[in-house]
Amino acid sequence: MRLISSPDSVLPAVLAAMENTPDARLRELMGGLVRHLHAYVQEVRLTEAEFERAIGFLVGIGQATGPTKNEVILASDLLGVSTVVALQNNLDPGGETHAALLGPFWRANAPVCQPGESIARGDTPGRELLVRGTVYDESGEPLAGVTVDAWQASPVGLYENQDEQQPDMNLRGRFSTDAQGAYHFRTVVPAGYPVPTDGPCGELLRAQRRHPNRPAHLHFMVSKPGYRVLVTQVFLDEEDALLTDPVFGVTQPLVGQLAEQDTGGAAELQRDFRLVPGPTVFPTPPIP
Numbered sequence: 001m002r003l004i005s006s007p008d009s010v011l012p013a014v015l016a017a018m019e020n021t022p023d024a025r026l027r028e029l030m031g032g033l034v035r036h037l038h039a040y041v042q043e044v045r046l047t048e049a050e051f052e053r054a055i056g057f058l059v060g061i062g063q064a065t066g067p068t069k070n071e072v073i074l075a076s077d078l079l080g081v082s083t084v085v086a087l088q089n090n091l092d093p094g095g096e097t098h099a100a101l102l103g104p105f106w107r108a109n110a111p112v113c114q115p116g117e118s119i120a121r122g123d124t125p126g127r128e129l130l131v132r133g134t135v136y137d138e139s140g141e142p143l144a145g146v147t148v149d150a151w152q153a154s155p156v157g158l159y160e161n162q163d164e165q166q167p168d169m170n171l172r173g174r175f176s177t178d179a180q181g182a183y184h185f186r187t188v189v190p191a192g193y194p195v196p197t198d199g200p201c202g203e204l205l206r207a208q209r210r211h212p213n214r215p216a217h218l219h220f221m222v223s224k225p226g227y228r229v230l231v232t233q234v235f236l237d238e239e240d241a242l243l244t245d246p247v248f249g250v251t252q253p254l255v256g257q258l259a260e261q262d263t264g265g266a267a268e269l270q271r272d273f274r275l276v277p278g279p280t281v282f283p284t285p286p287i288p
């Protein structure tokens with residue numbers, strides 16, 4: 001055993017200190033984290049002032065997190081980490097996935113709705129949108145009794161919890177698939193929106209000359225006991241917006257096309273989902 005004598009000699013000492021961690025996975029996770037952190041600090045030759053700034057950022061994202069905003073999730077999203085986690089854990093056999101990051105605005109316990117009901121509650125102006133589709137299992141059989149939980153921003157680009165003008169739980173609802181695996185509901189066409197920029201993440205975006213605007217999208221969480229929970233999004237926006245999503249959530253299978261309905265100027269979005277068997281584990285809601 002030798003005392004620490006140089007920057008390079010710190011890492012072996014830390015790894016040795018963590019060696020007796022009984023949980024093998026925790027040992028692996030922390031070992032990997034420490035190896036990469038030490039390599040990073042040395043690669044960029046982190047100064048003391050920069051280290052202080054980094055600590056300040058982490059403290060700041062914690063302090064900026066509250067009942068209506070989860071700045072820590074936002075930070076993970078803006079670094080692309082949330083998308084990497086979502087993609088690598090949900091690949092199809094063909095190497096694709098229909099999963100996407102959860103984002104910071106999912107709330108558990110959205111209202112349970114009847115088929116065809118509108119999730120635009122109160123006075124929510126906007127172009128009417130009919131969303132319909134079928135949920136299948138992995139062999140292509142329709143699945144009945146699947147919960148399709150949908151949430152979205154309003155046409156002004158705000159989720160209800162960010163906006164005093166919207167009723168509680170506006171533009172959020174849970175639907176159940178029928179005996180043919182079908183679901184449908186009504187809403188309004190969502191708008192793109194800026195991720196919150198009033199905290200440390202906004203400061204970072206400005207320093208990096210990045211815009212905060214997400215392309216217009218709907219969020220879905222599709223679940224049935226005995227199947228893996230599918231968390232996904234469908235994007236409706238123009239190509240430019242799709243290419244510069246600040247949270248890197250847009251993949252080709254998630255781009256949806258709006259169709260015109262025959263009557264009334266409403267739009268229609270057809271979206272099918274496929275569930276695969278597995279443990280049904282819901283994420284922790286980012287906000288209550």
Ligand SMILES: [Fe+2]
Nearest residue numbers: 103105153219
């Ligand atoms: Fe969103």
